[in-house]
Amino acid sequence: MDHITETPTMKGPADRFTGDVYLNMLQAPAEPGRLAVGLVRFTPGARTNWHSHALGQTLYVTDGIGLVGTRDGNIVRVAAGQTVICPAGEEHWHGATGTTLMAHIAMVVGDGTGDGTTWLEPVTDEQYGQPS
Template sequence: MELTPVNDTVKAPAAAFTGDVYVTPFKKAEPPSRLVAALVRFTPGARTNWHSHAVGQTLHVTEGVGFVVNRDGKVIRMRAGDTVWTSPGEEHWHGGTNSTCMSHIAMVEGTDDGDGTTWLEPVTDEQYATAHEL
């Protein structure tokens, strides 16, 4: 048994996020485990770029309201207490609504090369607005 002290919260990189997003990592992959986990906080209007995960991703919302959207246009409006799974290789984005903050615990299984995330292009304002209409 081991206590892990609270890690510093850092601003998420602009190369992979739009708006103000803050990340507090709390689990890194330490063999034999490949689990990587962090608390991610999105301010209103903030979101990830399009991305995918080699082994999928689990998001558990801890506060607020937000979206997960995939390339097929499926929109999931998630609220505190909801858990969403994205399949391996499924391109998607997630973030808060335009009027609410949203926090979630993001969990991925890493790969031999890192956390298995492939970052893609930013979500356009039009794509983001469309999620609010559905």
């Protein structure tokens, strides 16, 4: 058993996020397992770029209110205690609302060559929007 008492907080890189995002890796993929888990905190208005995961992604919201959007223009509002499952290959983004913080635990299973994430272009302000 490994008892991890602290993980360093890293600022999310500007080539993958808009706004201020902070990440604590809880589990890095290590053979034979391929699970990657991170606690991600978004300040108001902060969000990921468009991206997809070879084997999908599960998001569990731990705090605040957030948004998850897909290429078809669907944006769902999520709150603490809710889970979103993004299917394999689906291009999507996630982040905080314009007025609230949001934190989630992001879980992905790597594809054997990394975490299986393909990072794409930033989400525009028009795509980000605010659902009613």
